[in-house]
Amino acid sequence: MMTFGDMSELSCGLLLAYFMLQLILVMISLIIVVSIGSKFFSFFLNIVLLISGFVFVCMAVLTIQGKEKGEFLWFRRIPVAVIFVYIIVFACICAADLWYLLRWKNSHITMHSIKESLDLMPTGLCYSLPGGMPVLVNQKMTELSVLLTGQEVLNADHFWEILQEKADTEIVLELPDGTFCSFTRKRLSFQNKDIYELIASNITTQYVLNKRLKNDNLRLKQMNERLRKYNQNVEEATREKEILAAKVRIHDQIGYLLLAAKRVLTMDSDAQARKNLLRLWQQDTTLLVHNPQENAASDSLSDLENAACSLGIRICYQGSLPPDGSRACELLPLVVHECLTNAFSHAQATELIVSLGETGEDYTIKCCNDGEIPDKPLVEGGGLSNLRKHIENGGGTMMVSCEPVFVLSIILPKGSDDDGQKI
Amino acid sequence: MDRKYKVMVVEDQTMPRQLFERFIRSSEHYELAVSIDNASIADIYCLNQKIDLVLMDVITKKGVSGLEVAERIKKKHPHIKIIIVTSMPECSWIERARKIGVESFWYKEISDESIINLMDRTMAGESVYPDSSPVVELGLANSTDFSSRELEVLREMTGGYTNPEIAEHLFMSVASVKTHIQNMLDKTGFRNRTELAVKARESGLVILEQRESF
Numbered sequence: 329m330m331t332f333g334d335m336s337e338l339s340c341g342l343l344l345a346y347f348m349l350q351l352i353l354v355m356i357s358l359i360i361v362v363s364i365g366s367k368f369f370s371f372f373l374n375i376v377l378l379i380s381g382f383v384f385v386c387m388a389v390l391t392i393q394g395k396e397k398g399e400f401l402w403f404r405r406i407p408v409a410v411i412f413v414y415i416i417v418f419a420c421i422c423a424a425d426l427w428y429l430l431r432w433k434n435s436h437i438t439m440h441s442i443k444e445s446l447d448l449m450p451t452g453l454c455y456s457l458p459g460g461m462p463v464l465v466n467q468k469m470t471e472l473s474v475l476l477t478g479q480e481v482l483n484a485d486h487f488w489e490i491l492q493e494k495a496d497t498e499i500v501l502e503l504p505d506g507t508f509c510s511f512t513r514k515r516l517s518f519q520n521k522d523i524y525e526l527i528a529s530n531i532t533t534q535y536v537l538n539k540r541l542k543n544d545n546l547r548l549k550q551m552n553e554r555l556r557k558y559n560q561n562v563e564e565a566t567r568e569k570e571i572l573a574a575k576v577r578i579h580d581q582i583g584y585l586l587l588a589a590k591r592v593l594t595m596d597s598d599a600q601a602r603k604n605l606l607r608l609w610q611q612d613t614t615l616l617v618h619n620p621q622e623n624a625a626s627d628s629l630s631d632l633e634n635a636a637c638s639l640g641i642r643i644c645y646q647g648s649l650p651p652d653g654s655r656a657c658e659l660l661p662l663v664v665h666e667c668l669t670n671a672f673s674h675a676q677a678t679e680l681i682v683s684l685g686e687t688g689e690d691y692t693i694k695c696c697n698d699g700e701i702p703d704k705p706l707v708e709g710g711g712l713s714n715l716r717k718h719i720e721n722g723g724g725t726m727m728v729s730c731e732p733v734f735v736l737s738i739i740l741p742k743g744s745d746d747d748g749q750k751i
Numbered sequence: 752m753d754r755k756y757k758v759m760v761v762e763d764q765t766m767p768r769q770l771f772e773r774f775i776r777s778s779e780h781y782e783l784a785v786s787i788d789n790a791s792i793a794d795i796y797c798l799n800q801k802i803d804l805v806l807m808d809v810i811t812k813k814g815v816s817g818l819e820v821a822e823r824i825k826k827k828h829p830h831i832k833i834i835i836v837t838s839m840p841e842c843s844w845i846e847r848a849r850k851i852g853v854e855s856f857w858y859k860e861i862s863d864e865s866i867i868n869l870m871d872r873t874m875a876g877e878s879v880y881p882d883s884s885p886v887v888e889l890g891l892a893n894s895t896d897f898s899s900r901e902l903e904v905l906r907e908m909t910g911g912y913t914n915p916e917i918a919e920h921l922f923m924s925v926a927s928v929k930t931h932i933q934n935m936l937d938k939t940g941f942r943n944r945t946e947l948a949v950k951a952r953e954s955g956l957v958i959l960e961q962r963e964s965f
Contacts, residue, residue, distance in 0.1 A: 556911035
């Protein structure tokens with residue numbers, strides 16, 4: 329039977345080279361086992377394989393080297409068939425173990441697989457313990473940290489403070505490459521322990537679109553404001569148009585009058601015809617010479633005073649008018665209007681007293697009249713209830729009392745109004 | 752007729768107001784009771800002036816709506832006859848005037864009939880309304896090409912309101928507002944909503960009245 333000592337040196341060398349390859353596979357298996365961390369049997373098996381393989385290689389090398397001296401005779405007498413059986417069994421165990429380990433690794437989540445997958449994410453992630461100790465930082469977050477602070481995340485709390493210093497309310501930073509990154513941090517609870525999660529998301533598209541939307545909205549707001557002003561001014565333009573149309577009519581009328589005047593002057597006409605013609609001329613020239621500009625001083629309150637005069641009622645104001653543009657100034661004519669109609673219709677009054685005052689935060693309006701006192705409980709009709717609606721919409725309050733005299737009291741908040749003007 | 756009808760003129764423009772006054776004074780059937788430029792006080796004059804007829808402009812001094820005041824007068828003094836006079840082709844006013852119970856409606860510049868004739872017919876018990884509001888061109892479209900809902904949206908647009916505000920005012924969704932605006936842009940050929948709103952307001956097709964009196 330052929331023994332190991334009968335093999336040529338070349339055959340021994342080839343056998344050992346092949347066996348070395350198997351040892352490398354064993355070492356790979358061992359690395360995988362260590363990385364998985366929980367496969368004790370595989371770890372033990374691979375250690376045994378590695379030691380026995382190492383011993384076999386050492387014995388084989390020493391036997392080849394001591395061939396001439398006659399050392400390690402017992403190893404030289406081992407039959408070649410036994411050595412081959414050992415190598416085949418070794419290879420089978422090694423291959424089966426490696427296959428098992430790879431299969432297990434591909435079908436199970438491990439610490440390393442988690443880290444590996446997080447590193448592939450486009451979002452930056454950093455998990456840290458209270459105090460800032462990083463537990464898990466993915467590749468993207470490391471890159472961002474290096475970009476923003478010049479170093480990796482060594483302390484997550486410190487990194488978060490730096491981010492907060494760089495941004496205002498929401499942490500959105502523009503990176504040197506022109507992209508925008510949003511950072512958010514929240515506290516999680518894991519196995520009854522606090523852990524902080526810091527997420528960095530690339531929001532370049534959303535940020536640019538949002539910025540564009542904000543600009544568009546601002547432009548729209550300005551445009552709408554201009555439209556509001558235009559809507560107010562267009563009334564003036566309409567007036568001008570109406571005046572022009574009226575002037576055209578008068579112009580036509582004057583053309584007719586010129587013809588009529590020529591006829592009266594060139595032909596015999598009686599005194600009545602001349603008188604009629606004169607009257608028509610007077611009417612048309614009056615229209616033309618009259619200044620069409622409105623009297624600026626005639627405002628709503630003076631209009632009301634004129635209307636009150638026609639009813640035989642005098643409106644007496646006491647105190648300062650609320651400033652122009654204030655809610656109280658807008659509502660005052662409405663209040664006086666309602667009190668005036670009531671003073672005439674229900675009290676036959678001759679004087680309406682409107683007392684205007686102000687406290688620190690409010691304007692007060694009090695209306696009473698010198699007419700008859702209501703003989704039955706007052707029921708708020710359409711006018712008063714409509715007035716109440718306007719007052720309450722303006723944030724004010726309205727009270728009506730009939731004893732001893734009818735008094736309508738209104739309180740309106742000042743808001744940001746200016747000082748009033750004396751009547 | 753044993754006495755002249757007493758007429759109140761409510762018109763904020765001096766010249767048209769004087770023209771109305773002149774027509775009334777030169778008429779045998781009418782006398783001028785009062786002539787004012789602010790519609791908000793018109794109902795006060797109705798309390799003791801024994802007014803028979805009111806010539807009421809729609810948009811008067813400080814933007815006060817003549818239609819709103821006409822409604823108030825009709826509620827308190829249903830016997831007073833009212834003629835709405837306007838130069839604006841705003842499409843909703845005729846319908847609104849009918850609803851209020853206004854007797855007649857007269858377009859200042861385009862009506863064939865004179866105002867005195869209209870006053871006579873109104874006082875004789877007739878209700879005289881134009882068949883429709885004047886047709887106005889708006890870009891590539893005519894005013895008749897728009898639906899009533901589109902005109903409501905257009906009216907709000909002239910006030911400078913945003914789509915959500917328009918949706919809230921008209922009780923519709925923002926998507927519906929957008930659809931109406933897009934339809935109107937398609938019809939008129941205008942480039943954007945601002946151009947549409949400005950042209951619509953200039954033409955007088957839609958006029959947004961004040962939301963509160965005074």
